[in-house]
Amino acid sequence: MNDESRKIEVPEELGDEIGGNGRVYFENVVIDNMLDALLELSATVWTHHDRVIVLEKILASKGIDVSEEIEAHLPDEEEVAARAAERDAFVERVFGAFLRRPTHDLTEKADI
Amino acid sequence: MDRGHIGVLPRPTRLADESYLEFVTSFRKFAIQKGFPVMAANGEAALGKAIEKGEVSAPEEGDELELDEIKKVFAKVPFTPTWQRFVRSQQEMMWRGTRKSFLRNADKIMADMDAAEKSHPDNIHYDPAFEPPKYTRCEIHCQPGGYTDDPLGGAVFHYGTKIFYEGFNDQDELHIELAEKATKPADGSVNRILDLGCSIGQSTTVLKDLYPDAEVWGLDVGLPLIRYAHMRAVQREKDVHFKQALAEDSGYPDAHFDMVHAYILFHEVPVKKMKEILAEVFRVLRPGGVFSIFEFPNNDKGQVPPGYRFMIDNDSRDNCEPYSPAFVASDFKGILKTTGFAVQQGPAVSNEFLQSLVATKPA
Numbered sequence: 001m002n003d004e005s006r007k008i009e010v011p012e013e014l015g016d017e018i019g020g021n022g023r024v025y026f027e028n029v030v031i032d033n034m035l036d037a038l039l040e041l042s043a044t045v046w047t048h049h050d051r052v053i054v055l056e057k058i059l060a061s062k063g064i065d066v067s068e069e070i071e072a073h074l075p076d077e078e079e080v081a082a083r084a085a086e087r088d089a090f091v092e093r094v095f096g097a098f099l100r101r102p103t104h105d106l107t108e109k110a111d112i
Numbered sequence: 113m114d115r116g117h118i119g120v121l122p123r124p125t126r127l128a129d130e131s132y133l134e135f136v137t138s139f140r141k142f143a144i145q146k147g148f149p150v151m152a153a154n155g156e157a158a159l160g161k162a163i164e165k166g167e168v169s170a171p172e173e174g175d176e177l178e179l180d181e182i183k184k185v186f187a188k189v190p191f192t193p194t195w196q197r198f199v200r201s202q203q204e205m206m207w208r209g210t211r212k213s214f215l216r217n218a219d220k221i222m223a224d225m226d227a228a229e230k231s232h233p234d235n236i237h238y239d240p241a242f243e244p245p246k247y248t249r250c251e252i253h254c255q256p257g258g259y260t261d262d263p264l265g266g267a268v269f270h271y272g273t274k275i276f277y278e279g280f281n282d283q284d285e286l287h288i289e290l291a292e293k294a295t296k297p298a299d300g301s302v303n304r305i306l307d308l309g310c311s312i313g314q315s316t317t318v319l320k321d322l323y324p325d326a327e328v329w330g331l332d333v334g335l336p337l338i339r340y341a342h343m344r345a346v347q348r349e350k351d352v353h354f355k356q357a358l359a360e361d362s363g364y365p366d367a368h369f370d371m372v373h374a375y376i377l378f379h380e381v382p383v384k385k386m387k388e389i390l391a392e393v394f395r396v397l398r399p400g401g402v403f404s405i406f407e408f409p410n411n412d413k414g415q416v417p418p419g420y421r422f423m424i425d426n427d428s429r430d431n432c433e434p435y436s437p438a439f440v441a442s443d444f445k446g447i448l449k450t451t452g453f454a455v456q457q458g459p460a461v462s463n464e465f466l467q468s469l470v471a472t473k474p475a
Contacts, residue, residue: 008222008263009263010215010218010222010262010263010264011257011262012215014211014256014257014261014262015207015208015211015251015254015255015256015257016251017204017207017251017254017255017256017432018204018207018208018254018256019256022200022204023196023200023430025193025194025196025197025200026193026197031193031197032197035194035197035198035201036197036201039139039198039201039202039205040205042135042139043132043135043136043139043205044132046131046132046134046135047128047131047132047135050127050131050134051127051128051131054127
């Protein structure tokens with residue numbers, strides 16, 4: 001037993017391998033970036049599709065048809081801001097690869 | 113948020129994380145099960161043509177092609193870098209998504225591990241002053257913080273490797289199979305068992321189920337893994353011991369164990385350390401004791417085809433497996449024999465990539 005264990009701090013960010021510039025496999029780094037983007041995009045499409053499946057199952061089990069209400073829904077300011085933040089994060093996740101590896105020789109990557 | 117478990121597996125903390133990680137699992141299955149054979153077959157076909165044209169010299173009888181020649185030819189096939197990109201990106205998404213999800217539940221996971229230590233202090237053994245040596249602190253398989261440096265490493269390893277196993281080890285199926293296939297000493301006497309490099313104790317607890325009267329120990333260098341293993345064992349009411357120590361310096365008395373079990377340990381250590389670990393296992397096994405080994409294959413007799421050699425080399429460089437090529441190239445069976453073991457082929461296992469060996473300390 002180690003009473004010190006409660007003092008262990010869990011770092012938020014960790015990992016040299018999953019961080020940093022990553023690897024380049026193609027002569028044209030844009031291909032690497034497009035494939036990364038394609039993967040993140042596919043993961044996001046699936047994640048949303050999966051959520052819709054679950055949502056529809058739950059609503060159907062309660063006898064609720066929401067399709068018309070969805071079309072008529074008008075968000076308030078707070079919801080608009082929250083959805084914008086989520087959308088921005090989505091764009092960054094899908095297209096972040098292009099910023100991570102802007103050039104083929106990453107030793108010459110501009111320090112911004 | 114804690115969304116509970118699926119059997120023995122903790123759920124990611126949000127449905128969105130689970131869906132994302134399930135996508136990664138499906139993609140990994142696609143890249144490994146369907147993509148790898150295509151990459152290997154096309155690379156090997158290109159290699160055959162390059163030999164025919166005299167661009168690459170055919171190896172002499174009993175020799176094998178240089179790895180550099182294989183890499184050069186494979187690199188010219190367009191699907192090769194695509195496959196490398198797919199595998200690397202999937203691995204990064206797997207760890208990034210897993211850690212991000214379980215980080216949300218960090219306070220509870222840490223508290224659960226602390227509670228297990230408090231309720232069962234005699235089943236976990238470590239020295240808080242122990243510093244893992246540098247060679248153990250790589251980010252093996254790209255896991256952030258590796259096995260030693262992320263306090264949440266056990267939880268992250270558990271769900272991350274669920275994805276790695278492409279869905280066929282969600283309920284520890286492979287670890288159960290390997291524990292069941294661990295070989296007993298010929299005289300049938302089993303009082304103590306050691307699971308060497310036990311990580312989160314997925315085989316350790318099964319060994320206890322199989323040998324309820326034996327004292328069962330899991331040993332690993334990673335404290336985050338040991339703490340998580342201990343928590344899992346306590347929650348599942350398994351009376352096993354976990355110890356943080358180096359496999360080459362275990363601290364057990366001579367002739368202490370009847371059985372030692374190791375699954376994919378040796379390709380994660382330098383060959384020099386592999387030899388030291390084998391000497392240590394020989395020391396802690398009693399005469400007639402048996403060491404069951406399930407491990408990467410060796411290529412010391414040129415028995416691994418070019419596609420697999422390319423994959424193992426790629427895995428070494430791009431999946432942070434710094435020690436595996438030297439292990440694969442080593443005469444592992446010969447080293448086991450030199451250490452003093454009698455070596456036999458072990459039982460066949462469902463994962464055909466693995467070699468299965470049984471090393472017995474002569475009685």
